[in-house]
Amino acid sequence: MIEVKDLSKRFGAVSVLQEISFRVDKGEVVVIIGPSGSGKTTLLRCLNFLDEYTGGEIRIDGELLGYRPDGKGGRVRQSEAEIAQFRSQVGMVFQSFNLFPHRSVLANVTMAPIHVKGLSRREATEIAVELLRKVGLEDKVNEFPARLSGGQQQRVAIARALAMHPKIMLFDEVTSALDPELVGEVLRVMRQLAEEGMTMVIVTHEMHFARDVGGKLIFIDQGRIVEEGVPREVLARPRTDRLRTFLRRFTEEYFL
């Protein structure tokens, strides 16, 4: 479903990603790990063109993301409308939740379906309530984000992204900002999504989650893919020193 070929991204003179190539099949859960500064968040943000990649290709279902061939052998950036249209099919959940604080939980979830997809308020509300029930927050429908715990806010954020019925879900370290006891409830929702067959790309530090739920593990360091494979194997038998060093930071219980 997602094909990344030779992706590269520069911020000015600094090269943040180089020669990134991988695939994500439909229904696959790909987990990306790596030290901070490795470019993993940038890679994720390139997948929905929140950051504009400069070299290489990203294709979603065969279609080139963010660019259009200009008929002269090169390519030109798509219009804002085209990019927005495409983004409505890719959901993203952020480390800092990014809920809209001035609207209620329900309004947060229904805003995009109503204004981007054009659904009626009733239809959008039905979908929203159902999703909030799925993440366990149907009783918080009229609350405002400030009154929810971090874990609850993140679950609302997931429901908000799911309300657009996306083909792909991107998760950017969504549990890193949470108190430890709140992490579990979010991971549970993500696990359920994976079991239902959602195509997911997850950047995370939760190694046991990667091992249990991930179908493919990618280790990125300094902008390049260093190792790739089945999570259980890659984590138990790292082939490179860089991965070994990185994993040493996590306690024994994360290994097989």
Add this chain to the structure above:
Amino acid sequence: MPTVLVSSLPYLLQGAVNTLWMSAVCVTLGTVVGVVIGILSVLAPAVIRWMITAYVFVFRGTPVLVLMFLAYFALPAFGLMINVFVAVGGALVLYTGSFVAEITRGAILSIPRGQVDAAKSLGMRWGLILRQIILPQALKMSLPPLLNNSVIMIKATSYASIVGVWELTYAAREIVERSLAAFQIFLGVMAIYFLICYPLSVLARRLEKRAAFIH
């Protein structure tokens, strides 16, 4: 005892009506202009943003009285015969606009970028993001400074009297020059301005306190 004040009250109140009228029009227009310019100063292409920086620099660094004189003398020179009221009012609108632009800009920039990222990733386009996410929050945040700013602008309408616009302060000076009852009249007129401005200041403070409480 304040006999001169009492007998002049009808005349002064007419002036007050002019002041209120001028304030209402200029502050409202100026605020609208300022909000638009403030939004542009964040989103527009570099050329326009540069022009806005220049505009804000000029209008905030020059006394409003000088701007009023400039409008009064400049417009006829370019062939536009408009009356004093409109010329001075126009200067005041642009003056207000420069302050409101800065206030709006500050409010917009203080909204965490993550919310814009989330909105974009839901497929929202800029127009929608502005309307649903940025402006509601920015305008609510701007309310106290905007109210304080309107008090400043209402006081500025009194300076128009120096350029020759007939309003409350002009009327007051007329009466004092005729009757020499300076204390009565000026204190009385100060009270009238106070009655107009004080409620706005109090409202601004109350809104500020409420916002601080929520956060």
Add this chain to the structure above:
Amino acid sequence: MEVMLYRYFDIRFILRSLPQFLLGLELTVEISVVAMAMALIWGLVLAGPRMSGRRWLSAPVMTYIEVMRNTPLLLQIYLVYFGLPLIGLGLSPFASGAVAIAAQHGAFLAEVYRGGIESVSVRQWEAARALGMDRWRALRLVVLPQALLKVVPPVGNHLVILVKDSSLVSAIGIMDLTLTGKAIIERSGASYEVFVTIALFYLALTSLLSAVLRFVERRYRGTL
């Protein structure tokens, strides 16, 4: 091209009037400096009672500040200039203008001072006292230096506003930049060029002042 510019903007006239402009500039600077000094001190005088716990001290000051905040400076200038002679206190136009400006800006500055001192956390006070300092020492050595740093930017802003407000004294006959401009126009029939020049002078003044303040801010920040 040159001729066209000349027709729209009579530069030679401006250059010939330069001495008058400079005299006006001098007066603007003079009255601003005097008013500034008075306002800074007056603000300090007001700040003490304003922050006092005793209502009979703080209430009158608070009322005074509110009145200054919500009434136009022009009226206060008129009040001082036209009113004081009636009770025997005839001040020159210059003095009237300076006093009125200082009366208003002193009120604003008192609030700025208050904000600066109150923003220095209570814990600083406690720490100083715990180290054995009495109230005066604590104020002088711990709280005031920090308050001073916080206060420099807003005080600076008010000083820039004060320079702009000085243009109002043109209403009582002081030949500052603004009145000079008006006089030149009335005498010579020249047009808006004069006021464009006046505006440029004020812009130069306020920009210079802002630049100096930014410089002071930056240096002062280092020493703390």
